[in-house]
Amino acid sequence: MDESIFTQYIQKRKQIIKNRNILQTTYIPEQLPHRNTQIDRIASIIAMALNGDRPSNIMVYGMTGTGKTAVLNYIGKELKKIDPEEQKCSYVYVNCEVVDTAYGILYNIVSQIMIDSQIPFTGWSFEKLYSELIIQLDKLDKVFIVVLDEIDHMVSKKGDMIFYYLVKINENLQNSKVSLVGISNNMKFGELLEPKAKSRLGEENLIFPPYTKEELEDILTERAKEALFDDVLDSSVIPYCAILAAKVNGDARVALNLLKTAADIAERNGESIVTDAEVKSAKNSIEFNVVSEGLKTLSQQSKIILMSIIKNVERGNAVMTTGEVYIMYKSISELLGTSALTQRRVTDLISELDMMGFINASIKSLGRAGRTKEIELSIAKDIVAVFKNDPIFKPLESNKVPTQTKLI
DNA sequence: TGTCCACTGGAAGGGAGGGCTT
DNA sequence: AAGCCCTCCCTTCCAGTGGACA
Secondary structure, three states, rough: OOOOOOHHHHHOOOOOOOOHHHOOOOOOOOOOOOOOOHHHHHHHHHHHHHHHOOOOEHHHHHHOOOOOOOHHHHHHHHHHHHOOOOEEEEEEEEEEEOOOOHHHHHHHHHHOOOOOOOOOOOOOOOHHHHHHHHHHHHHOOOEEEEEEOOOOHHHHHHHHHHHHHHHHHHOOOOOOOEEEEEEEEEOOHHHHHHHHHHHHHHEEEEEOOOHHHHHHHHHHHHHHHHHHHOEEEOOHHHHHHHHHHHHHOOOOOHHHHHHHHHHHHHOOOOOOOOOOHHHHHHHHHHHHHHHHHHOOOOOHHHHHHHHHHHEEEEEOOOOOEEEHHHHHHHHHHHOOOOOOOOOOHHHHHHHHHOOOOOEEEEEEEHHHHHEEEEEEEEHHHHHHHHHHHOOOHHHHHHHOOOOOOOOO
């Protein structure tokens, strides 16, 4: 083989990671360590679908990275093993964070069960789509296990009437049956529902506890065995990843991501083994990427609001009120030539930035000086620097942001 | 004890942009 | 072409609020 600029990288790679796919959080392994209790429980409920009966609806609770989605997808895979032609039972998975409207959820279910669905992704009335769903479900004459992941995303948006419709769908079906599995990160999800929908959706309830440090170690060890070459991990790497992830609510995704990124870094640097140093770098690099990627996806208006907060901080105003942010926001909007939103809308966007973790905002009463939000920036300096390079802020470089502090 | 500030956050509704139906 | 529906983003309106101050 001739020498090429790529030769060195090809030779350096191949040394640590055997199969990168196995370290992905979406990968479903043959065994899910420490989730047998949950798997058995769900399987015992769902099993009756294979006899043509309707299993109880199930609500699954647990924090992120506790294996809820993995367990349900594992069960879907196992169902397919025993009923490959899906003659008795079909598994339908919908992520409510991705598909976050009532119409969208129905549309998603219909398009999974129909081979060539002609239904438009918008345009029909909800009722019409619901009737069509019933017709299509009934035609197939079997039991459908419909998994609604991240179901808590639907409650706050006025879309929770979807649950009312889905929960009573069996009343409209002659041949088929539908069993629902809701997955929620939020333990209080049930309380937010109407009592009627709550009791019918949670005929069975299941809680996934966070993984302990030891359990995370087992999970990582299992995956590493398959995904990595032998003897490429320093003995402290897996415990270290496990400890870091255990601090984040025992999140297995965090643990896997750390291991994968650390292995990547070691490979890139041409190391023959992964050590704690790579895990440390992995931790920093993940944090940096998550935040800066998140910032990129903000709408233009949210970016301007965040910029207003940054400008306030740069002026030495580390803790500011909504009013102060709004004044700055108006000046920046003017300089950028974009039309400014109302303060009402801006308060909503500030709350969103807070929820996404880019800022910290808490309501504070200043007595006679009124009641407002106290806002602080909570992203690291190096990320702020990257954010400020966004092309939409180009005009700010040549213009000075005014120092006006009162609304006129 | 009542007042009053600077908002907060709910409700209702407008309108643009996606689409279907007749 | 006209009449609908759905979602998203936004505005307008307004009642509600915690606590310093008179």
